[in-house]
Amino acid sequence: MENQTIIRFENVTKQFDANPPVLNGVSFEIERGKFYTLLGPSGCGKTTILRLIAGFMEPTAGDVFFNGKRVNHVPANKRQVNTVFQDYALFPHLNVFENVAFGLRIKKMKKAEIDQKVKEALRFVNLDGYEDREINEMSGGQRQRVAIARAIVNEPEVILLDEPLSALDLKLRTEMQYELRELQRRLGITFIFVTHDQEEALAMSDEIFVLNEGSIQQSGTPTDIYDEPINRFVADFIGESNIVEAKMIQDFLVEFGGQQFECVDQGLQKNESVEVVIRPEDLEITSPQQGKLVVKVDSQLFRGVHYEICGYDDAGNEWLVHSTKKAIVGDRIGLDFDPEAIHVMRFDETEEDFDKRLESYQEGTKHE
Numbered sequence: 435m436e437n438q439t440i441i442r443f444e445n446v447t448k449q450f451d452a453n454p455p456v457l458n459g460v461s462f463e464i465e466r467g468k469f470y471t472l473l474g475p476s477g478c479g480k481t482t483i484l485r486l487i488a489g490f491m492e493p494t495a496g497d498v499f500f501n502g503k504r505v506n507h508v509p510a511n512k513r514q515v516n517t518v519f520q521d522y523a524l525f526p527h528l529n530v531f532e533n534v535a536f537g538l539r540i541k542k543m544k545k546a547e548i549d550q551k552v553k554e555a556l557r558f559v560n561l562d563g564y565e566d567r568e569i570n571e572m573s574g575g576q577r578q579r580v581a582i583a584r585a586i587v588n589e590p591e592v593i594l595l596d597e598p599l600s601a602l603d604l605k606l607r608t609e610m611q612y613e614l615r616e617l618q619r620r621l622g623i624t625f626i627f628v629t630h631d632q633e634e635a636l637a638m639s640d641e642i643f644v645l646n647e648g649s650i651q652q653s654g655t656p657t658d659i660y661d662e663p664i665n666r667f668v669a670d671f672i673g674e675s676n677i678v679e680a681k682m683i684q685d686f687l688v689e690f691g692g693q694q695f696e697c698v699d700q701g702l703q704k705n706e707s708v709e710v711v712i713r714p715e716d717l718e719i720t721s722p723q724q725g726k727l728v729v730k731v732d733s734q735l736f737r738g739v740h741y742e743i744c745g746y747d748d749a750g751n752e753w754l755v756h757s758t759k760k761a762i763v764g765d766r767i768g769l770d771f772d773p774e775a776i777h778v779m780r781f782d783e784t785e786e787d788f789d790k791r792l793e794s795y796q797e798g799t800k801h802e
């Protein structure tokens with residue numbers, strides 16, 4: 435298929451009354467058949483984006499496209515989209531079969547066809563045999579699967595899932611993460627999943643959009659976002675990180691903690707103030723003589739697989755280390771790391787700024 439884009443947002447703004455906008459010129463593309471996650475703190479606009487995709491509301495400005503057609507004013511029931519809501523919104527007075535069959539009955543589908551489609555959908559979510567059960571006799575995880583069966587039975591092009599796992603306990607939640615991901619692969623339908631849990635987003639997604647205060651901070655694969663966070667917000671929100679103030683001496687050379695280090699970053703101003711991110715698992719404990727940095731150990735916690743060690747360098751920067759080696763509180767230890775482990779960020783840079791910067795830098799070097 436030539437064009438794989440199924441949904442496109444172009445500069446979408448959403449404002450309620452005279453309040454400040456909850457979405458500020460959001461643009462993105464969703465490709466067919468992938469698992470997307472909208473990730474961000476409470477109130478950042480995740481549900482608002484889902485509602486705009488589903489057609490429950492219209493943008494204040496900007497455009498929403500579905501398969502290349504502008505759909506700003508197309509109502510929800512005319513879109514090839516189904517939503518799984520956080521509370522599942524199942525009908526408590528109907529049994530499992532009737533909950534799943536509901537949409538098909540409204541479409542006035544023939545009984546034999548309904549029977550077949552509902553059975554198929556229930557088999558898909560491992561609930562065959564549960565047709566006659568009442569909703570209030572089902573566990574949280576089972577209800578969740580009924581809600582998904584009710585969405586897939588309509589054979590939509592896109593399924594929207596608004597924090598569908600947040601009501602489940604940790605073990606069930608992890609199981610459902612695998613199940614949902616597996617289900618998406620088998621169905622090949624585009625899933626847009628909302629969560630504020632970064633681990634869940636990293637584990638499940640083909641692509642993540644990190645949102646804050648109504649703007650997309652960064653989009654990319656889980657590894658892109660984890661390894662190359664674009665700014666402090668993303669670095670902080672996704673996983674644990676060491677973020678220290680630094681100075682970019684020149685391309686491939688950065689200074690922090692009173693020393694200069696080789697790095698792989700380029701395209702910044704000489705002597706520009708920047709921030710540096712190093713993930714705790716990229717720091718290796720050595721003797722103080724062998725380390726690139728020397729840190730005095732302030733605290734240590736055993737986390738099962740690794741120790742979490744916290745210390746300070748002589749410049750006063752705090753360093754968090756994940757290591758299978760144990761340290762002793764009060765000792766001075768060395769920290770070693772590769773140039774690739776250093777990730778340089780500009781203050782408050784957005785993805786758009788970053789792309790522009792890279793482009794103009796590459797242009798510049800072409801003419802030199």
Ligand SMILES: Nc1ncnc2c1ncn2[C@@H]1O[C@H](COP(=O)(O)OP(=O)(O)OP(=O)(O)O)[C@@H](O)[C@H]1O
Pocket residue numbers: 450456474475476477478479480481482483630
């Ligand atoms: N109908 C509305 N009228 C006024 N303000 C609204 C309306 N719907 C949402 N908002 C506001 O828009 C902002 C974004 O809301 P949204 O529900 O999209 O956040 P969210 O990212 O889904 O948060 P959560 O993780 O808590 O569900 C919030 O500040 C919310 O109060």
Ligand SMILES: [Mg+2]
Pocket residue numbers: 480481482596
């Ligand atoms: Mg929400």
